[in-house]
Amino acid sequence: AQRVTQPEKLLSVFKGAPVELKCNYSYSGSPELFWYVQYSRQRLQLLLRHISRESIKGFTADLNKGETSFHLKKPFAQEEDSAMYYCALRWPRVSSNTGKLIFGQGTTLQVKP
């Protein structure tokens, strides 16, 4: 079965330190991968998608099909990055007609001053 795994429940770093939030998936084809973020007292929202190859708020993520990973990285963490981050997967042709996403367990990022 398709699965998204985020091995870390909590990642705590100091301001200015590099950040890497890990995401691994199990799927034999070519899925679409996403990162969603939920800041305190705000609704869950899209951060970035692998297909766009964009950098949002200094975050980037590269899809590594060989390692089936989609880790989220930022070179210098800021306090305002503190939030819950979810990795999500959608596989084309099967569920693109519904837009259904499978989410990982989530990682809380805590950036200390």
Add this chain to the structure above:
Amino acid sequence: DVKVTQSSRYLVKRTGEKVFLECVQDMDHENMFWYRQDPGLGLRLIYFSYDVKMKEKGDIPEGYSVSREKKERFSLILESASTNQTSMYLCASSKPGLASTGELFFGEGSRLTVL
């Protein structure tokens, strides 16, 4: 400002009660979803709907049902609430098919406590 609105932010119910969670979106989206969010388990899909009166089970549909009588409204029903249904419930909507970029638009959530 486009929005997904969940009518109840906080509910406290007793075991065995029937519970309705309402969700309305103003983006004319065909797809609507109900997820539950639990610490350590992430988001798990309960049900989704890709058109009016159309619904499909997600990964954890047991104990839940849904209703989609109008395009903008998607309701989650707990026929007989149990304590293990205490959770945060998130509604989301998206465009359909190839028009979908994969972006889901979420509501603020409904935190349900079953005593």
